[in-house]
Amino acid sequence: MRKKIIAGNWKMFKTVQEATQLVVGLKRELTDYVAVDIVVCPTFVNLESVSDLLVGHNIKLGAQNLFWEDEGAFTGEVSGPMLKAVGVEYVIIGHSERRQFFHETNETVNKRLKAALKHGLKPIVCVGENLSERESGRTFDVVKNHVTGSLAGLTKEDMAEVVLAYEPVWAIGTGKTASSAQAQEVHRFIRGLLAGMFGQDTADAVRIQYGGSVKPENTAELTSQPDIDGALVGGASLKVDSFTAIVKNAR
């Protein structure tokens, strides 16, 4: 039985004061709520203060990216050991905004993913088609390319640590959610790909989140699909009430 996992991607939002306020509110609502795994992913500069507030808490800390080298002359980058040192457990890799605006490719996603695993971080690996790819009937090709390329060279043991997030780019931040049937179809397809790559047992154990305009009102319907194991939430993770309701509505 796969435990649901709800992760909030705070993107480039929240000053340290705002981030602190949000975490204090989430702790008020979600302390001891262990029916689903809960993760929040602030910006790099807010990781440490959020981490201090979450010591020993059931809400876990995630980062939004990492670089594949441990240290060196890589201006602007942050490494796995640096994330571990401030208490990070999860890290989002290959978000569509990284692929779109910062030229992430399957190859760089794969390098970041291997670095995360090497340092004991749990990666949340994002895949998904954009609108023109969906409209031209290429959804399954694109998703297959992202899954096989991003996960290349991983072992079954590695996959025990990995969470996947199917995020149709056309549904991110647009208010357009994939219908539960559309999402389930792709999630089932991804699980089939995982079975081919790593065997059925591994495929059955990997959690696959849905992401794209998840709100309190659509969470139960989406997460009650057989292959949808939670949500990666952007906009609605920035407020205590909406994120709490999403966590509590996950089935």
Ligand code: PEP
């Ligand atoms: C995301 O950032 O991963 C996301 C799904 O954003 P939103 O929920 O705002 O669509």
